[in-house]
Structures are given as structure tokens and as C-alpha cells.
Amino acid sequence: MNTTWTEENSKDFIQYGNDFVPYRAEQQHIISELIKPLPSSANVVELGCGAGLLSYHLLKEYPQATVYGYDGSPTMLDQATRQVGQYQDRFRTQLFDLAAIDWRQPAFPVHAFVSSLVIHHLDNAGKAQLFSDLYQALEPGGALVIADIIQPATEIGFSIAAQQWDTYVQGQQYEDAYQIFVQDHWNYFAYPDEDPIDQPSTLPDQLNWLREAGFHSVDVYWMFAGHAIFGGRKK
Numbered sequence: 159m160n161t162t163w164t165e166e167n168s169k170d171f172i173q174y175g176n177d178f179v180p181y182r183a184e185q186q187h188i189i190s191e192l193i194k195p196l197p198s199s200a201n202v203v204e205l206g207c208g209a210g211l212l213s214y215h216l217l218k219e220y221p222q223a224t225v226y227g228y229d230g231s232p233t234m235l236d237q238a239t240r241q242v243g244q245y246q247d248r249f250r251t252q253l254f255d256l257a258a259i260d261w262r263q264p265a266f267p268v269h270a271f272v273s274s275l276v277i278h279h280l281d282n283a284g285k286a287q288l289f290s291d292l293y294q295a296l297e298p299g300g301a302l303v304i305a306d307i308i309q310p311a312t313e314i315g316f317s318i319a320a321q322q323w324d325t326y327v328q329g330q331q332y333e334d335a336y337q338i339f340v341q342d343h344w345n346y347f348a349y350p351d352e353d354p355i356d357q358p359s360t361l362p363d364q365l366n367w368l369r370e371a372g373f374h375s376v377d378v379y380w381m382f383a384g385h386a387i388f389g390g391r392k393k
């Protein structure tokens with residue numbers, strides 16, 4: 159079984175991910191609000207930009223900003239470049255390995271880091287170190303906003319998240335997509351031990367690591383079906 163994200167995973171996610179991510183538009187809106195205020199000509203880095211949906215939203219919302227889309231998958235970066243379309247002149251892509259440290263001292267000022275459904279690929283220690291490195295890399299006043307699946311602390315937490323996610327996808331009326339969701343055991347909360355790529359951490363742990371890294375105003379802004387939006391700000 160794979161322990162890292164593959165190009166095959168990228169193709170599946172491009173095809174179905176959008177149907178499976180709960181309230182994607184609402185999540186994008188919240189993330190976009192949370193990185194305010196941005197200076198003019200701000201630089202925003204999206205870690206694991208995937209097919210570029212969030213980057214596109216941010217480029218549209220912030221017409222002066224440059225968005226850096228980092229991802230480990232060439233398939234995703236190609237798709238992201240197509241997705242941002244008319245905003246390509248303010249979008250820069252970079253192949254990266256989330257777990258590596260070579261990209262963590264950017265050669266340009268970063269006013270916000272955002273990330274959606276990626277950081278759960280790091281283990282506990284990897285997340286804590288990442289938060290610390292992102293804090294160092296951010297400009298004063300900058301924000302880190304993370305949308306991700308989180309590890310429930312209890313069995314009932316798993317059960318509630320699994321049920322909410324299943325009901326959500328079923329209700330989207332994409333009959334084929336729901337079949338794939340069920341057939342491929344996409345619901346992490348129903349099959350938590352099946353895929354070693356996924357290593358979500360509990361939300362309280364992640365909030366603590368953010369505080370320990372130096373972030374203030376650490377908070378959770380949205381949560382549904384085991385998906386949370388949380389983050390903090392640098393003084």
C-alpha cells in the first residue's frame with residue numbers, strides 16, 4: 159500500500175474531490191476572510207494547492223495579490239494553472255515536498271499561508287515543526303489558515319464525523335460520485351486505519367502546536383464532518 163500521495167491519487171481527486179469536500183465554497187469564503195487584512199501587493203502561499211480551486215478564489219478576491227501554489231504533484235500543478243485561467247499572471251507554481259525544509263525560508267515576504275486538506279499527510283511531530291517554521295517564515299501580522307480533516311478524540315466523534323460526511327456526499331445528488339465515495343472507502347472517519355497516507359491529528363493538539371510556535375489569536379472558525387478550519391496570526 160502507498161504511503162505517499164501518487165499521481166493516481168491526484169487524478170482521482172481532480173475527478174471526485176470537489177464533490178466530496180463538504181461546503182467547499184463556504185470553506186473558501188471563510189479562509190479568504192481570515193487572511194484579511196492583507197497589504198497591497200501581498201504574497202499568499204497555498205501549501206498543497208491541488209487543482210487550484212482555493213488559489214483561484216483568492217486571486218479573484220484579492221486582485222493585487224500574488225498567490226504561490228505549492229504542490230508535490232505535477233498533474234495537480236498543471237490543473238491548477240489551467241484553473242486560475244485569467245489570473246495566471248499573478249499565480250506562481252512550485253513543486254515541493256511538504257515534509258522537506260528546503261522551501262520553508264522563502265525568498266519573498268509571505269503575508270499569509272493557507273492550506274486545504276494537505277497537512278494531515280504529516281505526522282504529529284511533522285505538523286508541530288511545520289507550524290513553527292511557518293511562523294518564522296511569515297511577515298509580522300500575517301496569518302496561517304488551515305482547512306483539514308482532524309482526528310476525533312473519541313469513538314463517538316468518529317461516528318458523528320463519518321455519518322455527517324456520508325450524508326453530505328449522498329445529498330449532493332452526484333449518484334456516481336457517491337458510489338465511488340462508498341466503494342473506495344473515501345470516508346476516513348469510517349475507515350481510519352485503512353490508508354497510511356492520512357495521519358490527521360486532534361484539533362486540541364494542533365491548536366497547542368500553533369500556540370507553542372508563537373501564533374496568537376489561535377482559534378477554530380468552522381467545523382463539519384471532521385473537517386475544520388483553524389489557524390492563528392503572527393504578532
Ligand SMILES: C[S@@+](CC[C@H](N)C(=O)[O-])C[C@H]1O[C@@H](n2cnc3c(N)ncnc32)[C@H](O)[C@@H]1O
Binds near residue numbers: 163206234273275276
Ligand atoms: C486531498 S488533495 C487537496 C488538494 C487541494 N488543496 C484541495 O483542497 O482541493 C492533497 C494535495 O496535497 C498534495 N500532497 C500530498 N502530499 C504531499 C507532499 N508530501 N508534498 C507535497 N504535496 C503533497 C497532493 O498532490 C494534493 O494536491
